[in-house]
Amino acid sequence: MAESWATSGVDLHLHLRPAPTGTGVRRGLTDAIREAVRGGRLTPGTRLPSSRSLAADLGIARNTVADAYADLVAEGWLTARQGSGTSVAERPVPRPSAGPTRHPRSPFPPVHDLIPGSPDLSFFPRAAWLRASRRALAAAPNDALGYSDPRGRVELRTALAGYLARARGVHTHPDRIVICSGFVHGLMLLGGVLHARGLTSLAVESYGLDAHWRLLERAGLRTVPLGLDELGTRTEELTGGGGGGEGELADVRAVLLTPAHQFPIGKSLHPDRRAAVVDWARRGDGLILEDDYDGEFRYDRQAVGALQGLDPDRVVYLGTASKSLAPGLRLGWLVLPPSLVGEVVAAKGRIDWSCGVFDQLTLAEFIDSGAYDRQVRAARLRYRRRRDALVAALAARAPQVHATGIAAGLHAVLQLPPGTEESVVRAAVRRRLAVHGLDLYRHPDSTAERTDALVVGYGTPADHGWAGALEELCATVSPAGF
Amino acid sequence: MAESWATSGVDLHLHLRPAPTGTGVRRGLTDAIREAVRGGRLTPGTRLPSSRSLAADLGIARNTVADAYADLVAEGWLTARQGSGTSVAERPVPRPSAGPTRHPRSPFPPVHDLIPGSPDLSFFPRAAWLRASRRALAAAPNDALGYSDPRGRVELRTALAGYLARARGVHTHPDRIVICSGFVHGLMLLGGVLHARGLTSLAVESYGLDAHWRLLERAGLRTVPLGLDELGTRTEELTGGGGGGEGELADVRAVLLTPAHQFPIGKSLHPDRRAAVVDWARRGDGLILEDDYDGEFRYDRQAVGALQGLDPDRVVYLGTASKSLAPGLRLGWLVLPPSLVGEVVAAKGRIDWSCGVFDQLTLAEFIDSGAYDRQVRAARLRYRRRRDALVAALAARAPQVHATGIAAGLHAVLQLPPGTEESVVRAAVRRRLAVHGLDLYRHPDSTAERTDALVVGYGTPADHGWAGALEELCATVSPAGF
Numbered sequence: 001m002a003e004s005w006a007t008s009g010v011d012l013h014l015h016l017r018p019a020p021t022g023t024g025v026r027r028g029l030t031d032a033i034r035e036a037v038r039g040g041r042l043t044p045g046t047r048l049p050s051s052r053s054l055a056a057d058l059g060i061a062r063n064t065v066a067d068a069y070a071d072l073v074a075e076g077w078l079t080a081r082q083g084s085g086t087s088v089a090e091r092p093v094p095r096p097s098a099g100p101t102r103h104p105r106s107p108f109p110p111v112h113d114l115i116p117g118s119p120d121l122s123f124f125p126r127a128a129w130l131r132a133s134r135r136a137l138a139a140a141p142n143d144a145l146g147y148s149d150p151r152g153r154v155e156l157r158t159a160l161a162g163y164l165a166r167a168r169g170v171h172t173h174p175d176r177i178v179i180c181s182g183f184v185h186g187l188m189l190l191g192g193v194l195h196a197r198g199l200t201s202l203a204v205e206s207y208g209l210d211a212h213w214r215l216l217e218r219a220g221l222r223t224v225p226l227g228l229d230e231l232g233t234r235t236e237e238l239t240g241g242g243g244g245g246e247g248e249l250a251d252v253r254a255v256l257l258t259p260a261h262q263f264p265i266g267k268s269l270h271p272d273r274r275a276a277v278v279d280w281a282r283r284g285d286g287l288i289l290e291d292d293y294d295g296e297f298r299y300d301r302q303a304v305g306a307l308q309g310l311d312p313d314r315v316v317y318l319g320t321a322s323k324s325l326a327p328g329l330r331l332g333w334l335v336l337p338p339s340l341v342g343e344v345v346a347a348k349g350r351i352d353w354s355c356g357v358f359d360q361l362t363l364a365e366f367i368d369s370g371a372y373d374r375q376v377r378a379a380r381l382r383y384r385r386r387r388d389a390l391v392a393a394l395a396a397r398a399p400q401v402h403a404t405g406i407a408a409g410l411h412a413v414l415q416l417p418p419g420t421e422e423s424v425v426r427a428a429v430r431r432r433l434a435v436h437g438l439d440l441y442r443h444p445d446s447t448a449e450r451t452d453a454l455v456v457g458y459g460t461p462a463d464h465g466w467a468g469a470l471e472e473l474c475a476t477v478s479p480a481g482f
Numbered sequence: 483m484a485e486s487w488a489t490s491g492v493d494l495h496l497h498l499r500p501a502p503t504g505t506g507v508r509r510g511l512t513d514a515i516r517e518a519v520r521g522g523r524l525t526p527g528t529r530l531p532s533s534r535s536l537a538a539d540l541g542i543a544r545n546t547v548a549d550a551y552a553d554l555v556a557e558g559w560l561t562a563r564q565g566s567g568t569s570v571a572e573r574p575v576p577r578p579s580a581g582p583t584r585h586p587r588s589p590f591p592p593v594h595d596l597i598p599g600s601p602d603l604s605f606f607p608r609a610a611w612l613r614a615s616r617r618a619l620a621a622a623p624n625d626a627l628g629y630s631d632p633r634g635r636v637e638l639r640t641a642l643a644g645y646l647a648r649a650r651g652v653h654t655h656p657d658r659i660v661i662c663s664g665f666v667h668g669l670m671l672l673g674g675v676l677h678a679r680g681l682t683s684l685a686v687e688s689y690g691l692d693a694h695w696r697l698l699e700r701a702g703l704r705t706v707p708l709g710l711d712e713l714g715t716r717t718e719e720l721t722g723g724g725g726g727g728e729g730e731l732a733d734v735r736a737v738l739l740t741p742a743h744q745f746p747i748g749k750s751l752h753p754d755r756r757a758a759v760v761d762w763a764r765r766g767d768g769l770i771l772e773d774d775y776d777g778e779f780r781y782d783r784q785a786v787g788a789l790q791g792l793d794p795d796r797v798v799y800l801g802t803a804s805k806s807l808a809p810g811l812r813l814g815w816l817v818l819p820p821s822l823v824g825e826v827v828a829a830k831g832r833i834d835w836s837c838g839v840f841d842q843l844t845l846a847e848f849i850d851s852g853a854y855d856r857q858v859r860a861a862r863l864r865y866r867r868r869r870d871a872l873v874a875a876l877a878a879r880a881p882q883v884h885a886t887g888i889a890a891g892l893h894a895v896l897q898l899p900p901g902t903e904e905s906v907v908r909a910a911v912r913r914r915l916a917v918h919g920l921d922l923y924r925h926p927d928s929t930a931e932r933t934d935a936l937v938v939g940y941g942t943p944a945d946h947g948w949a950g951a952l953e954e955l956c957a958t959v960s961p962a963g964f
Contacts, residue, residue, distance in 0.1 A: 118629065121627045126620075130616055133615060142603040142606075142944065143603060145809070145810040146603050146808065146809050147599075147810075148810060181837070181838075327628050328626060328627040328628055328629075328630065328839035330837060354810075356663075356810070356837065356838045357810035357812070358810070358841055359840055462624065
């Protein structure tokens with residue numbers, strides 16, 4: 001399955017010039033391999049040559065190759081297993097609204113986990129969920145247990161239509177909601193439908209999730225990153241304004257955004273840009289995919305409503321229970337413009353028809369009984385306290401590092417001194433702290449200014465692990481830490 | 483989305499020759515439209531011309547067109563809605579291991595449901611399921627609620643490995659089981675993987691489910707039907723034996739079979755043919771997809787073990803909870819040869835990562851506690867009684883009709899006098915009895931001998947509806963019924 005090194009076409013000789021000696025060689029080699037993995041030329045699972053043979057090929061010391069490999073293993077780009085050499089890791093990509101957040105295999109298996117993308121799983125309301133489950137199953141008609149509507153159970157779609165209107169300003173009707181198996185499933189369905197409509201590209205943000213871009217590209221949609229500045233994603237580039245890439249973006253008819261809380265940068269989209277992107281969609285028959293992965297978690301003010309409320313005919317709203325409850329539920333929802341419902345339902349019915357009905361009925365009951373609101377309120381308080389503790393600890397112990405972005409969500413971005421991101425990530429690995437550098441989230445074609453930063457998932461640990469994780473994080477980023 | 487009649491390229495003039503008058507015209511027109519729908523030239527949703535305009539086009543009486551449309555609506559090929567004319571129905575295709583079994587819209591909405599593909603949903607063990615759910619959730623570690631292994635929870639894979647070995651002779655290991663969202667999801671994953679491996683076609687049985695063939699064809703695999711005779715599917719045609727289609731079948735490297743209980747014909751694959759197909763797979767690097775949708779329900783003897791047990795390296799076993807428990811669980815499983823695990827897991831991870839964990843953990847607990855065995859035993863007894871009642875009632879009231887196939891499963895095939903299938907199905911519709919003719923399950927390219935028969939899902943009704951459904955069935959097929 002995996003491509004072999006020999007056929008990957010990656011030529012390290014090119015990358016090594018003009019850095020023929022010492023640490024320069026090690027750095028050049030590390031960069032070259034990292035770029036090859038990031039750019040997809042080296043695919044996950046590809047076996048690398050032994051350090052001995054690569055060193056011989058390149059005419060450099062074997063230790064230099066071994067050191068470069070060790071660096072990349074520590075960073076999570078490669079994996080080393082005894083007896084089977086070194087190979088390209090499954091990408092250690094976290095997901096704000098879908099997918100696993102496992103840390104890559106490493107010689108220093110992590111003890112503390114601050115990888116973003118997961119809520120505190122120990123906070124899942126097991127007892128309340130079971131109670132809702134009992135009520136839901138007792139009330140369910142027999143035919144709920146059969147093959148049912150590919151959109152999902154009407155009880156859940158009805159509960160969500162009410163909840164999303166109230167909590168996120170989403171304007172919809174149960175008939176236009178499709179329950180899916182988490183965000184990725186919904187994005188895959190939309191990607192297929194858009195491709196079938198003739199789209200060949202889709203605009204995305206400069207930073208985001210590699211897994212999402214790859215999914216869209218497998219669906220036949222090239223992803224074209226929009227620029228990024230202090231006001232957030234430069235949506236005006238879609239209309240050819242602001243010096244954006246008129247060439248590639250001129251043909252784009254759809255855009256994937258995280259307007260409430262850009263992932264991972266952590267800003268909300270400026271009101272002018274919200275208006276601009278909706279205006280673009282209206283004028284040019286465009287479609288906005290709104291990934292509202294953590295819109296319920298805003299700490300400093302009332303959350304900004306969903307973009308979908310501005311134009312329900314031009315925005316697909318994608319929501320998930322993965323952050324508010326647990327990823328293991330595998331429940332997400334698409335709120336669709338009327339014109340897309342038929343195609344999405346048909347695409348979904350072809351694949352797996354529907355998600356399990358018991359969890360759907362239970363979530364409907366959970367929402368209707370008010371338990372969902374209570375859980376979100378309690379979680380908001382919990383995560384807000386963690387964010388406050390993080391900011392305070394950094395101010396005290398690592399004043400050169402500060403959290404940017406709005407007070408929201410389950411992750412923060414820590415700006416680092418220029419040029420230090422890689423060494424901080426490596427220092428974290430040695431401290432057995434799993435945390436990601438911002439660079440892991442950068443679109444390969446982005447031209448946005450690079451900054452050195454960490455993406456810290458403060459929502460991930462259980463309460464008993466939070467203090468220790470924060471301690472290790474502060475030690476890592478403190479002036480003496482790396 | 484739907485094709486229009488005008489662009490469908492279906493020319494009814496051709497089909498009408500040489501039957502220019504009276505009932506011949508009606509019959510010719512009915513056949514032509516039915517074939518166009520069956521063959522995919524008229525796709526679901528296509529609007530048909532008004533009876534007035536088609537009659538004018540064809541130079542025949544408007545009533546003849548109206549009658550033909552009414553016949554096809556009664557048979558479920560077309561739907562008629564007030565104010566929006568007549569269009570091609572979503573195919574009323576039942577599914578033995580996946581998908582909906584809704585009856586098509588009809589001017590006579592059914593009261594009795596004998597469409598195959600669903601177990602008696604009133605028999606789902608709600609209380610026992612809830613108990614298992616409580617135990618499972620109490621025992622689950624926190625990380626079970628996170629993003630987990632795309633193969634599914636190890637608890638369920640372990641329980642299934644034990645159960646399938648014991649109940650179906652499946653030889654496997656939990657690492658080689660992948661939990662999926664019902665049979666169709668599993669088949670879609672396999673279709674994608676086989677296509678990616680370079681396969682362009684796949685052998686199937688002469689009778690089966692249109693939805694499965696279409697799914698495989700969308701994955702890029704042409705489906706080529708094997709012949710059928712008294713011993714079951716003519717698997718020897720794969721090796722060019724027995725006068726089979728050496729041409730098309732010569733290149734086939736995979737076959738989808740229902741060996742334990744052919745769906746819908748109802749026979750089990752003859753032992754010689756079981757051996758032959760495994761031998762074919764071994765010699766030519768072939769792969770067998772074994773759809774064991776109802777293998778637990780055999781009434782006359784110990785069930786024949788799964789084909790997978792004969793060669794776990796050459797057979798993918800596909801199982802489901804849709805017949806033994808409920809389709810609404812959306813739980814199925816693939817038991818994979820080692821060589822396929824990596825590709826299937828990668829394909830699954832790209833789509834939706836995993837099914838909901840709560841139902842997976844509950845089913846694991848349900849199996850481990852013995853509740854699953856008890857449920858299957860009780861269901862076996864229930865369905866066996868229904869089958870016995872069906873056979874006895876037919877013998878008494880419609881001796882010219884008899885159930886064929888082995889005493890197994892949740893459906894029976896009733897052989898009808900030659901030439902009567904269509905009129906019996908129409909008579910059933912008038913009696914508000916939902917039941918399918920065998921022809922609905924025939925592969926469009928099959929050259930197997932046609933027989934007139936009904937496919938009766940005696941497992942579908944609840945207990946309180948069974949007697950009434952059986953009464954209407956007997957009245958329909960009795961000599962005076964149609």
